[in-house]
Amino acid sequence: LTVTTESTEPIDGQKPGTSGLRKKTKVFMGKNYLENFVQSTFTSLKSTGVPIEGGTLVVSGDGRYYNKEAIQVITKMAVANGVKAVWIGKDGLMSTPAASAVIRCREGGFVPFGGFILSASHNPGGIDEDFGIKFNCENGGSAIEKVTDLIYQNTQSIKEYKICKGFPNIDISTCGTYVVGDKVRVDVFDGTEDHVGLLQKVFDFEAIKKLIARKDFSMVYDSMNGVQGPYARKVFVDELGAPESALMNAIPKEDFGGKDSPSHGHADPNLTYAVELVAKMGLNKLGERIGSGDSVPDFGAAADGDADRNMILGKQWFVSPSDSVAIIAANISCIPFFKDGLNGCARSMPTSGALDLVAKKKKIPCFVTPTGWKFFGNLMDSGDEKYFPDTECYTPFICGEESFGTGGNHVREKDGMWAVLAWLQILASKNKDESKPLVTVEAITMDHWKTYGRNYYCRYDYEGVASEGANTMMSNLKEKCGTLKGEEIKGMKVESAESFEYHDPVDKSVSSNQGIKIIFTDGSRIVFRLSGTGSAGATIRLYLEKYEKPSGNLALSQFEVVKPLAAIALEMSDLTGKHRKLHVLRKP
Ligand code: VG1
Ligand code: CO
Incomplete structure (x- = not known):
């Protein structure tokens, strides 16, 4: 395993934004673009004492164009920088919350120091569209500003990067362990395992299964050709017993269906882009009812390209994301993970104040953070003595953003699947008696407004x-x-x-x-x-x-x-x- 040091020059504009570095795919494919960013990340981490040498790294993405190639490059660079184990999802796929779960809880004999997530989220994918990369730290959350600022600084002064050119390309289409050279180990595994396993601990799947089995209940889930497809199949069909027909666009595609698809390649779960689902739920793009609603399912949901976002719909009913997090908070005791209630919650500043009203009633703090999930991480880690010995602990904790992001402290990313299961769990708990008419998503929302405004x-x-x-x-x-x-x-x-x-x-x-x-x-x-x-x-x-x-x-x-x-x-x-x-x- 010979390490080569390649000379390079700084490239402008490699400053990570709200959630990582996003640029046109062709820019990423340009000479040294990816390499500069990856090396700058390793250099930054090393300078802050992160144990890269001998460490374990997670690398995966949402499956967009260039995902697979980028994984091979990063693996070769990781090995050259001293990493001893690389963990990759089968076919290079891992949803953003799943990557967070893998970093936090996968039991593989090693604890990863972090991971690269290759995604531009809801931005279209393809050679002429967008690509992205971000680094998540040991806690499973996006690197905080202090770290991304340092990475950016390094991209501005970089002179060389390290790579093991001779390291073989890993067959990421097959699960298995590959031991290469001097005991470098690459594990390829089913990227859904850890995340789905974790969700089973958070929710009562049996109760949700009973809801889904009700004759008067039906649901659909649109994965929008993003990374969520395999997760949706595993959770809704394999575990919860929903029919195969409940799955829409469940096959991940490099271009999320492309320009000619109903979503025009925008794997973005909202009224504008989740066109097929929205029509199926008896709504138009403005969220207005169309048609009689007769054959409309009782529950509909969708995810974005990397599956950290969610949209929640009822029969001819749209739940705004700001309301969604507030309603989940108000009904939090329905969810086993939160059976003892919440210690805190948070929303991004532009998100509506609906959550604040619930927090006030529950007498828990509601933090207002800047936009972007990375700001929630510290609040969720607050109880971690290792990092914050003297801080009040705000977990159990949930948070949300108006941009269709919702989640809790089981991982350190927003989690599209979590939000959907949270709603299903609330519905299940309000619909235990099959002899009574279904309590709908609409009724739950109306009830909420009548209580909180x-x-x-x-x-x-x-x-x-x-x-x-x-x-x-x-x-x-x-x-x-x-x-x-x-x-x-x-x-x-x-x-x-x-x-x-x-x-x-x-x-x-x-x-x-x-x-x-x-x-x-x-x-x-x-x-x-x-x-x-x-x-x-x-x-x-x-x-x-x-x-x-x-x-x-x-x-x-x-x-x-x-x-x-x-x-x-x-x-x-x-x-x-x-x-x-x-x-x-x-x-x-
Ligand atoms: C947008 C949203 C923000 C979200 C971010 C990442 O950021 O507004 O709430 O956290 O996307 O979501 P901005 O800076 O464009 O407003 V994702 O699903 O693209 O990782
Ligand atoms: Co996303």
């Missing part, structure tokens, strides 16, 4: 904006914040305006410039922020929210309700309708 919510995405213009807009808004307080705009008075800054209560780190947050005296809210997951240009996200109390009108169109806020937001920011794309809509 409804946070009408809408998000607009302005895609393909020039970066410079977007940055100027954000800095103008930041400047305006200083004088907005007390001002009246279109009949609404500003209560506060600020650029969101997060102070991590566990490691005390500070993250600034996480979005502009404007709150009005009636509690309504406008948030602006720049996306950190794009592969080119900029995307501005605008989030609007208006709260209605339990006794108020809970059955309006959220689009109509937030319209006045949209008008104010446009006036403040000089955004025009030109790039606007409606992202999330819901209508009862």
Whole structure:
């Protein structure tokens, strides 16, 4: 196993965003692009004392184009950097939450120091689309900013990388253990094992099985041709007894079905892209009912490309992600893992305040973090004496984001399958008696609103904006914040305006410039922020929210309700309708 040291030069723009480094696939395929990032990661880890030499590394991805090739390159570089064991999912596949589960709990005689997840999540895949890579640490969570900043620094000064060119390509289509040369060991295994095993400990599968067996209950699950297919088959069909026909698009594809598929290759579980599922559930793209609903299943759900996102639907009913996490929190004792309740919960800042209301009633803290799952990790690790000896423990813990991400502390990533099982478990617990009519997803949502009120919510995405213009807009808004307080705009008075800054209560780190947050005296809210997951240009996200109390009108169109806020937001920011794309809509 001869190690070669190849010379290289820094490549611009290798700064990880909200969730890793994402670029056009061809950029990743360019000379040294992947190699520079991987070497910079190893160098950073070594400099902070992570035991790479002799260590175990997990490498897998969501199966998009270039996944398999990248795995071979990373394996050869890992070995050259001293790694002694590499763990790879069969066919190179592992969903993002599954990779987190493998890093945290797989029993293979070694404890991995982390893993590379190859994914650009919901972004389309293919040679002309997107590829991505991120490093997850020993806790199974995406590297925190301190680490990604260091990796970025190293990409700017890199001069060489190490690779074992002679290391054989591993046959990742066959499970097995490959021992190469001086006792380097590569394990290829079924990437669903650990994750599904863990979920069986979190949920009561028998109870869910009984729900699925009810004659008056039917469900469908859309894997959107992403990595979730094999997991969906194992969980819903093999374990829970759902018919094969409950599975949609369950075969992972390198392009997630491509441009000509109903989703246009966007494995993104929302009303816009999960076209087939949404139609099957008797809804249109705006979340409005179409047709009589007669043959519509009682439950529908979908995952994104790397299966960390989820969408929850009932019969002709859409559950917004912000509501979903709140409803799960309100019903948390239905789930065995949380039978003793929660110690804390969290949401990203742009996510609606529905969860806060539940937390208040439960008298537990609700943390508000910047966008991106990595900020939840410290909160979930807070009880870990090894890292945070003097911190209050916030686990058991759940958290969510408005962008269809929900999860708990069983792993350190959002978990699309977890969210679906959480809903099924809640449904199962409310539907134990088969002689009574089914308590539906809609009824559970309505009940929730009648108890807590409804946070009408809408998000607009302005895609393909020039970066410079977007940055100027954000800095103008930041400047305006200083004088907005007390001002009246279109009949609404500003209560506060600020650029969101997060102070991590566990490691005390500070993250600034996480979005502009404007709150009005009636509690309504406008948030602006720049996306950190794009592969080119900029995307501005605008989030609007208006709260209605339990006794108020809970059955309006959220689009109509937030319209006045949209008008104010446009006036403040000089955004025009030109790039606007409606992202999330819901209508009862
Ligand atoms: C988006 C979402 C964010 C999510 C991130 C990663 O980030 O808004 O909530 O955590 O994607 O999700 P941004 O910076 O583009 O707004 V995934 O499923 O793409 O890993
Ligand atoms: Co994802």
